[in-house]
Amino acid sequence: MKALQLTQYGAIDKSIAFAEIAVPQPKSNQVLIKVHSAAINPIDYHLIEGSVKQVIKLDFPTTLGLDLSGTVTKVGTGVTNFAEGDEVYTRVPSESPGTFAEYIAVDSNVVAKKPHNIGFEASSSIPLVGLTTVQALAQAQIKSGDKILIHAGSGGVGSFAIQYAKTKGAYVYTTTSTKNVDWVKKLGADRVIDYTKENYLEIVKDADIVYDTLGDKYTEDAFQVIKQGGKVISIVGKIDDQTAKEFGLNSFIRFLLALKRRKITKLSRKKKAYYRMVIMQPNAQQLNEISTLVEKEAIKPVIDKVFSFDQAKEALLYQKSGRAKGKIILKVL
Template identity: 45%
Template sequence: MRALVLKRYGKPDQVALVDAPRPVPKPDDILVQVHAAGLNPIDNMIPKGMFKPILRLQLPATLGSDLAGVVVEVGSRVTRFKPGDAVFASIFDLVGGALAEFALVPESAAALKPPNLDFVQAASIPMVGLTSWQALKERAHLKPGNKVFIPAGSGGIGTFAIQLAKYLGAKVATTTSTGNVDLVRSLGADEVIDYKKQEFEDVLRDYDAVLGTVRGDALEKSLRILKPKSTVISLIGPPDAVFARARGMNFLMVSLFGLLSRKIIRRSKKYGVAYSFLFVRPDGGQLAEIGELLKAGHIRPVIDRVFPFEQAKEALAHLDQGRAKGKVVVRMT
């Protein structure tokens, strides 16, 4: 089979389409013929070595986390799926990668594809859907009437998180460029700040939660818009000691991450705000619930561009420019 493989860290020419052995499912795995794979910013960060201390990849490694396709084989202990089922999943930090003609998926990470979505649409969902779900429902506990700030509303995370927050009954503020104002409003954003014209921290007040998605000083600035006893959930770091312990890291790494996050935690406490770093985890049960929202039309996929598998490297380069409206997807078939 063909797969997009990372051979060595650090250089773009170390990512290439290669012939690789077709995976063999273990007892709790399903083997999926991949029809489409959704890309995420982390797919560009991993080859640069940015996650070497956190992700234990054995090189060469197939890239990609999100997929949609058809089950072709199941392991001996699998009970929820059978050959012929159309599924979608995130296999981030699990087994293998999604940018391949076939991929192994643990049964616990997969869910049936919503019937109203095609494979490209379904492949765009898993990581942004699970990240939004785990941030807004598990961490922020958003309730009707809460106010949440989701910056970069036209990006992959933003386009999904805005819709989920609105479904949960929250009031949503976001930032975007002039050309994307209509898009984010169509997704449900109540207050839209054109970052080329205004600073969000000068406009927003008394928010209950912030989803940290933008690098630089935006995270610290967002503390000013939060009310006491609110929460900021960061997807871009810095990782904290709680995260390191949850990953089973050694004392040195726990201490290092504690140091890295000390400044933002101290600032957060000054404002009476709780800070946490979120590293998304695959969860087929949550993905099935997300699938029901998609099936009912409460949330719709937003696709920026679709690339053929032969242009997977070009797709990653396009995503790396940071201007995608919604998700970038690679179609295998």
């Protein structure tokens, strides 16, 4: 089968190549999935460039890709919840990527049936951004009436998060640039802030939650716009100690991380705020909950561009440009 593999860490155009490899055989707890579509995510180029190699160690060559939708073609002997022909979607574990391939064997406990009202391409756009947001906003204990600022509302994460926060009854502020303002408004955001013309720090006051998808100064400035006792949930900011413990990091590394986030700790104490850096985990139950929201049309996937499998490098470079409007999809089948 054809697979897009990482052959070494480095630039996108120098470090990946298509290879012909054997179709994997599912273990007893796995399903073999014929991949129809796979979404591209920023983590894909981070893996290629080696910028997360301290946390996610890969052997070479490794088939890339974390999101997929496709059809089950074989089930392991111990799998009872899936059958051949099931149309499914998943975000596979970071340490075992491989959705940029014609087939992948995946542990059945991270797989869910895809929403029945949307196609494969749209389904593959959801797992990573959807699970990240469900897990981040669960940390924030989002509830009806909360005021939330979601940064980068036109990105893959932001375009899902706006719709998800609205299903929770929140009042949504979001930031984007002029070209995206109109369509982001249509996702349900109550106040779209055009960052090229307006300063969100002057507009958002006493927010209950900031969902930080940009990091650095945006993480620090989040403490200016939350209310006393508010919550800052980042997916790109400095790692907090609870997340570090959950990832099994040793006490020396946790000490170094604490030094790195001194400013966040100080800002957070001043505001009596709750700060977490969420690193998403595969989760089939949460995918099932997302399917229900998609089937009710409370959440609609936002697709920017669909690339053919052969155009994978272009798709990855486009993702890296940081200008995607929703999700970028690789059509594998």
